Amino acid sequence: MKEQPLPPGAPVAAYLRDSGGEEQELSLAQQETEIRAWCEARGLALTRIFRDEARPGSSVVGREGFQQMMRHFRSGEAPEKALIIWKYSRFSRDIDDAQFYRADLRRRGVRVISLHDQIPEGPAGRLYEAALDWMNQQFLIDLSTDVKRGLRHIVAQYGCVPGTPPRGFKRVPVVIGKRRDGSKHICHRWEPDPDLVPLIRRAFEMRAAGTPISQIHAKLHLYRTLNAYTTFFRNPIYVGILKYGGETYEGYCEPIVAPQTWRTVQKIMEDNAERFGRRHPRRVNSPFLLSGIAYCGQCGAPLYGHVTTRPGKGRDEAYRCTRAKRKAGCDAPRIPRHILEKAVLEALIRHILTPENLAQIQQTHRAAAQRRQAERQAQARALRKRQSALRKRITNITAAIAQAGPLPSLLTELKELETEKAVIEAQLQELQRPQPEPRELTPEEITQISERLIHYIQTADKETQRRLLRGLIAKITVTREGDHIEGVIQYYTPLAQPPPPFPPTPRGPDPAAPAPSGLLPIHFSPVGAQPTTFNTRRHPMLTTTAGCRWFIMHLRLKAWHGPTAKAPLPLCPGRLLRWESTVE
Ligand SMILES: [Zn+2]
Numbered sequence: 001m002k003e004q005p006l007p008p009g010a011p012v013a014a015y016l017r018d019s020g021g022e023e024q025e026l027s028l029a030q031q032e033t034e035i036r037a038w039c040e041a042r043g044l045a046l047t048r049i050f051r052d053e054a055r056p057g058s059s060v061v062g063r064e065g066f067q068q069m070m071r072h073f074r075s076g077e078a079p080e081k082a083l084i085i086w087k088y089s090r091f092s093r094d095i096d097d098a099q100f101y102r103a104d105l106r107r108r109g110v111r112v113i114s115l116h117d118q119i120p121e122g123p124a125g126r127l128y129e130a131a132l133d134w135m136n137q138q139f140l141i142d143l144s145t146d147v148k149r150g151l152r153h154i155v156a157q158y159g160c161v162p163g164t165p166p167r168g169f170k171r172v173p174v175v176i177g178k179r180r181d182g183s184k185h186i187c188h189r190w191e192p193d194p195d196l197v198p199l200i201r202r203a204f205e206m207r208a209a210g211t212p213i214s215q216i217h218a219k220l221h222l223y224r225t226l227n228a229y230t231t232f233f234r235n236p237i238y239v240g241i242l243k244y245g246g247e248t249y250e251g252y253c254e255p256i257v258a259p260q261t262w263r264t265v266q267k268i269m270e271d272n273a274e275r276f277g278r279r280h281p282r283r284v285n286s287p288f289l290l291s292g293i294a295y296c297g298q299c300g301a302p303l304y305g306h307v308t309t310r311p312g313k314g315r316d317e318a319y320r321c322t323r324a325k326r327k328a329g330c331d332a333p334r335i336p337r338h339i340l341e342k343a344v345l346e347a348l349i350r351h352i353l354t355p356e357n358l359a360q361i362q363q364t365h366r367a368a369a370q371r372r373q374a375e376r377q378a379q380a381r382a383l384r385k386r387q388s389a390l391r392k393r394i395t396n397i398t399a400a401i402a403q404a405g406p407l408p409s410l411l412t413e414l415k416e417l418e419t420e421k422a423v424i425e426a427q428l429q430e431l432q433r434p435q436p437e438p439r440e441l442t443p444e445e446i447t448q449i450s451e452r453l454i455h456y457i458q459t460a461d462k463e464t465q466r467r468l469l470r471g472l473i474a475k476i477t478v479t480r481e482g483d484h485i486e487g488v489i490q491y492y493t494p495l496a497q498p499p500p501p502f503p504p505t506p507r508g509p510d511p512a513a514p515a516p517s518g519l520l521p522i523h524f525s526p527v528g529a530q531p532t533t534f535n536t537r538r539h540p541m542l543t544t545t546a547g548c549r550w551f552i553m554h555l556r557l558k559a560w561h562g563p564t565a566k567a568p569l570p571l572c573p574g575r576l577l578r579w580e581s582t583v584e
Contacts, residue, residue: 006082006111008043013080015069017052028053031086038115039084047080048072070101073110082111155244159252160187166235167222168193168200168256190237190253197256200238204257207233208264233265287317289341289466290476296321297479297487299330306334319478335480344469344476344489348457352472352491355443355450362441380431383424390421 006012016031028051039046050072052065072078083105102112154160158176165171171188199220206216213229216222223229236243239262242252257265288305295302301323308316318334351357397414404410441449457468478487 006042006044009045010082011045011047011080012039012082012084012113013048013050013069013072013078014039014046014084015050015052015066016086017065035084035086035115044082046084070104073105073108076108078108078110081109082113084113084115087114087116152247154187155242155247155249158187159189159242159249161190161242161244162188165190166237167232168196169237169253190242192254192256200256204233204238204261204265207268208261210268230269233269236262238262287462288319288337289462289469290319290344293470293473294319294340294476294478296323296330296332297477298332299323300477301330303335303478305337333480335478335485340478340485340487343485343487344473345457347487347489348469348472348491349454352489353450353453353457355447358446358450359443362446366440376431380428383428383431387421387424387428390417390424393417394421 014032014035016028016035018028018031032049036046050065050069069083073080073083105112154176158174160174160176169190170193172191173186174189175184176187177185199222203216203220203222206219207213213226217226217229222232237252238255238257239259240251240253240255242249291303291305299321301321303319304322304325306318306320306325308318310316317337319337319340320334321330321332323330324332394414394417397410397417401407401410401414453472457465460468473489473491475490476487477490478485480486
């Protein structure tokens, strides 16, 4: 489809940009002159010009004129039907930006016309535009590659490296030529600092002899923090090798450290990484199954997974109250991770996902549905009664108007009655709408659901387990008192979809849980089947009960002997204290 040329006299706008760089072709004034001439030749009225001066073209952020132009067209009141630009590279050099804004303008019926890109009209033109966008972006990439290439050249040729040199080195100025204005072009190379060289050697020798970093630090104070030493001991510049910009420069400088000492230190560092580094909590997937759903029973703040490694005691993982950590008004003790997690899994398997409990949930649903149905019927009866009274009254008033004429008082009353009648009719219609009748699950089906869910939970990998728990459990509130922990598990009914909103207030003596927003939908991942998640809504086994309710189970999760007991006793099953369900 060929676009029609703009009719003579049509108002158009122009956008001019000058990136300020040296490669720049035309100043704003020159761009403007040329665009004016172009418009004049076609009889177009150039009614508005947006300008951006000396801004790099890689992003539209910070381009006030560009933003003004977009605001102008987005206001919906712009009379101009076209935007004239000097060249697409003047418009935006970033592909996503250019396509987005141009598409945005097109959608508003605004054509974007470039004076200096020869673009065919129609779909082929779009394709060409996309290619141009790509080229404009490529230009920026090439530019930065050129800059990197230039830097590498300076390193290889003069040994000059930008930035702060590593410990033990100083920056020595090197004149590498003249700038265009005649001034000297000075760069810096790194050279060992004779004052610091003995200190560096000492540090490496101590490390090679097995001295811990903390002791080296206490003695030499090379850095402010202990963290910096790892990078320090691994930097090959101390044996004369510079690594910069992905390149390695052997023999960059005189080695400070003897090669043998260096190798010994590297071996020690590697062994340490093997022992501690790979198990670092931030490097492995968080092992905490319940973060995000576990809350402090004392103050209600979320619990977070906390890992400590103590000398001689090994790794210790626990859930801690975020408020207690900040010392902000809670002193809840930490709860060992494996005890809480095992207790929650056991609670799910032994109490929540059992066929008995699921059957009970179904029964609760049924009872609630029956109660709601009875309420609707009673409501409908009352409304019908009022409806027939209204009808009578309306008939009487109509008769009175026929007799006495349209008196204002009668007309007003008639109007009010008619309004009420209409409202009641709408309500009745709503009440008589057939309610989806949930099919009762047979005991066999319930057993199957129970077995399936329990199987998923027991066999899933950690990540799937985490997802499953988030799908099943809305919230776990845990309190630890001395030797035992007690918790409340608020869970979605595994039989119904979609997940419910948080109930207003759970019944019982427990503190009301704050209502979280945006609860997750229930997703179950079949283990060993497809790796995709599927929603229970689409799962034939789990769709038969309508309505969305949720259930609260109060469980004493686990007792153990003494918080300091090294090896906790085998877990005893959580004792069910009571359970309640909340239904509308
Ligand atoms: Zn707390």
